[in-house]
Structures are given as structure tokens and as C-alpha cells.
Amino acid sequence: MIKNSKIRIKIKISFNKNKQLFLEKINMLIFISAKLSILKTNFGNHYMKQMRKKIELVNKLLIEKYGIPPRSKVPPNPIDLLIGTILSQNTNDKNSYKAFQNLKESYKDWNEVEQLTRTQIETKIKIAGLGKQKSGAIKEFLSSLKKEKGSISLEHFRKADNEKILNELTSFNGIGVKTASCVLLFSLRRNVCPVDTHVHRTTNRIGIVKTKTPDKTFEMINSDLPEEVAHSFHTNLIRLGREICRPSKPSCLICPLLKVCEYDKKNLNGEIKYKKNDFLLLDRIK
Numbered sequence: 001m002i003k004n005s006k007i008r009i010k011i012k013i014s015f016n017k018n019k020q021l022f023l024e025k026i027n028m029l030i031f032i033s034a035k036l037s038i039l040k041t042n043f044g045n046h047y048m049k050q051m052r053k054k055i056e057l058v059n060k061l062l063i064e065k066y067g068i069p070p071r072s073k074v075p076p077n078p079i080d081l082l083i084g085t086i087l088s089q090n091t092n093d094k095n096s097y098k099a100f101q102n103l104k105e106s107y108k109d110w111n112e113v114e115q116l117t118r119t120q121i122e123t124k125i126k127i128a129g130l131g132k133q134k135s136g137a138i139k140e141f142l143s144s145l146k147k148e149k150g151s152i153s154l155e156h157f158r159k160a161d162n163e164k165i166l167n168e169l170t171s172f173n174g175i176g177v178k179t180a181s182c183v184l185l186f187s188l189r190r191n192v193c194p195v196d197t198h199v200h201r202t203t204n205r206i207g208i209v210k211t212k213t214p215d216k217t218f219e220m221i222n223s224d225l226p227e228e229v230a231h232s233f234h235t236n237l238i239r240l241g242r243e244i245c246r247p248s249k250p251s252c253l254i255c256p257l258l259k260v261c262e263y264d265k266k267n268l269n270g271e272i273k274y275k276k277n278d279f280l281l282l283d284r285i286k
């Protein structure tokens, strides 16, 4: 009898010890997880602050090199801008501008263009290349807008927030984040920086972001963009990407960002190519 009660006491003591150890371990895990979460937030905040500072610095250095890019006094109509952006895909701005003028000057308004067949639109925009694809996107956009809203107008965007506009425009076939964000910046004058291949490549080389796709770059940059920088930052980066920071063999020796750029494959071997290329379609659309 006495032997049994001794065993019970021993089991109880051991159970209590294990329970205490278990609780200590749980407390330790909660403590570590809280610490990690604070570190993660601090790292995120630190990273965002660094990104913001770098955007401000790069914007300043590019303005010193290229100046503040000119803008039209009256912002273009959102439909004009959107169609101009569709025409600008994978071609140079001079040809897409000619295609835009050709289409716009041939008809009274976008209602008339909507009535055309896809092939009739294709004939008018031939010079911009990818005629079948671009005429299809234009025809589909105009027809869907008319069907959904009852008229070809995006005037309701003037009072809408950026997220709503991005969601609405990207719901149309053939319209991506870049085209939608160009409407925000150039037509509605919002502080939003569109990201094309030049902006994606240069911001990654410089070390502003480390991203794999233009859409991810867009998300990162616009999550904390300094006020009033979008137009000059976007426009001057495109010019830098065309003239100096080209996809292959960038001319790093004449780059205004040489001292702040983090790219580890800079071209410093003395071969310098430079050709001025400052014709930007989206600032020409009236």
C-alpha cells in the first residue's frame, strides 16, 4: 500500500515537472515569434524608407541631367491616352504617334471608330506594327465600354480612386497594368509611376527594387512613392533606359547614376554609345 502511494507521488512530481517545462517552451516560442515579427516589420519599414530615399536621389540626379520633362498644359482625354498607349506597345514612339494621328484625324470621334471593322482599324494603324493585335484590342475596348457604360467615355474616372480605376481598366481584354497606370499618370495627373521594360530594368539595376516582373516593380515603387515625383521619375528613367542604360552594353561611364547604381555588371570598359531619344508619345497626345 505504502509502496503504491510512493509511486503515485513520484508520477505526480514528474508530471508537474514536464508540465512546467512544456509551459516554459511555449512561452519561449511566443517570445521568439513576437521578436521575429517585430524584426520583420522593422526590416520592412527600413527597406521602404531606403527605397523612398533612393527614388528621391535618383529623381534629383536625373533632373540635373535631363531637366524636368515638359508636360502638356491640358491633360489628354483618358480614351485618347489609352488608345495611344495600346498603339505604343513594342514599337517606337514616332511610329505609334503617326498611327494615333492617322486614326484620330480620319474620323469624327471614337464612336465612329467603334463602328469600324477590326480590319478597317488595322489599315489605319499599320505603321505602328502588330496591327492585328492592336486593332483587336482597340475594337474590343471601345465596344465593351459602350456596351457596359452606354457611351464611350471614361469621365467617371475623374472622381474615382486609383485602385478602382486600375481594377476597372484591367478588366478589359488586352489592357494591362502598364496601360491603365499610364491613364492615371498622363491623363488624370495622379502621382503613379507606370512601369515598362525600361523602368523595370533600370530600377532593378540601380538597386531601387529587386523584382522579377514589371508588375511587381509597379507594386513596390508605388507602395511608397514620394509626392509629385511620378512624371519626372518615369519619363527620365525611360530616357535613361533608351539612351544610356540600354539592355545590353549600358554606357555606364557617362551615366549620371554611376556613383549610386548597385548593378554588379556595369560596363566600364570605355565603349560609349549615345543617341538622343527624347520623343515621348504620351506627352504629345492632345
Ligand code: SF4
Pocket (backbone or CB within 6 Å): 202, 205, 206, 244, 245, 246, 250, 251, 252, 255, 256, 257, 258, 261, 262, 263, 266, 267
Ligand atoms: S551605372 Fe550603368 S547600369 Fe547603372 S544605371 Fe547607369 S548605365 Fe545603368
